[in-house]
Amino acid sequence: MKITYIDSGVLISATDGVGRIADKALEILGDSQREFACSEFVKFEVSPKAVFNKQTEEAQFYEEFFSDVTYWASDLTHIVEEAYQIASQYGLAARDALHVAAALSVGAEELVTTEKRTKPMHRVTSINVVSIFD
Numbered sequence: 001m002k003i004t005y006i007d008s009g010v011l012i013s014a015t016d017g018v019g020r021i022a023d024k025a026l027e028i029l030g031d032s033q034r035e036f037a038c039s040e041f042v043k044f045e046v047s048p049k050a051v052f053n054k055q056t057e058e059a060q061f062y063e064e065f066f067s068d069v070t071y072w073a074s075d076l077t078h079i080v081e082e083a084y085q086i087a088s089q090y091g092l093a094a095r096d097a098l099h100v101a102a103a104l105s106v107g108a109e110e111l112v113t114t115e116k117r118t119k120p121m122h123r124v125t126s127i128n129v130v131s132i133f134d
Helices: 008-014 019-029 039-053 056-068 076-090 094-105
Strands: 002-006 034-039 071-073 110-113 128-131
Touching: 002 019, 002 071, 002 094, 008 019, 008 039, 008 056, 019 056, 034 039, 034 056, 034 094, 039 056, 039 071, 039 094, 071 094, 076 094, 094 110
Parallel strands: 002 034, 002 110, 034 071, 110 128
Antiparallel strands: none
């Protein structure tokens, strides 16, 4: 089983996306050869807006995904410290650095994102960053 950290964009694409991108997101989320890793950062990015806007099906989709997560990045102090180092080393935005640090903290083998290959997140060498746009 591959430990895969899922970025918020993948979840959003699975619910709001169309065509190939939505299909790719759903394919990854439905892959039985993966165990999923996530963080409260992702949950915070996707769930409150769906709840506030009364998008019940979308909120339920997120909750179903979160209930299937095997590895939760929970040492927030360590994650924030590592994220600072990662952001400084690779030129990442704060949110992206937090996701990379969270993925690394749980031993994820890959981080699946919607960030295109031209974005700084793909400079990181300590984890395989995979874009659903590839």
